[in-house]
Amino acid sequence: DAGVIQSPRHEVTEMGQEVTLRCKPISGHDYLFWYRQTMMRGLELLIYFNNNVPIDDSGMPEDRFSAKMPNASFSTLKIQPSEPRDSAVYFCASSLARGPETQYFGPGTRLLVL
Amino acid sequence: AQTVTQSQPEMSVQEAETVTLSCTYDTSENNYYLFWYKQPPSRQMILVIRQEAYKQQNATENRFSVNFQKAAKSFSLKISDSQLGDTAMYFCAFMKQRGSEKLVFGKGTKLTVNP
Secondary structure (H helix, E strand, O other): OOOOEEEOOEEEEOOOOOEEEEEEOOOOOOEEEEEEEEOOOEEEEEEEEEOOEEEEOOOOOOOOEEEEEEEOOEEEEEEOOOOHHHOEEEEEEEEOOOOOOOOEEOOOEEEEEO | OOEEEOOOOEEEEEOOOOEEEOOEEEOOOOOEEEEEEEEOOOOOOEEEEEEEOOOOOOOEEOOEEEEEEOOOOEEEEEEOOOOHHHOEEEEEEEEEOOOOOOOEEOOOEEEEEEO
């Protein structure tokens, strides 16, 4: 299996621009997670889906952030408008409901907002 | 809410020696899971080892083993025969028993293996 795939790997944008991060989970996995990693706050869960349905979005920082999962093999995390404090590494992870509870992480997207 | 504490921001060890990374957690749950993830400079998060709280036996994966002390809420990671490739950030993480999939991470320990 190719593992969790994220794109782009790096993104540099200017404040106020819309940013869209993409994730393809491991085929057959039921859960999909979006995490953000910063020096100040460490790794934080933003939102997660079960069978394409958002279950817990309490970690989404504010209305500028939105996430969707239109089908089992694709999810997006959108920031509109972006701000410099959104600069971070964003990870997508997936896991299997009936298997071990382990979450498998993608390589991350490093976002820099100027 | 659950919290995970890693009290050692940085550690170093000589190649081939053994090192132990500490992790404590706070929870009122009786059934849960604990994980150690490794994050090398590439930033990829890699699962090292996992432990189910209902299992008394400590998990082992090759050179990696844990010392799980449920009563003390302690979950340390021991790396034997350290290798240069073990240089990375190590994160301890907690998850409640199935029904809540949230992983709660500690702040991490930066481990450097010196030649």
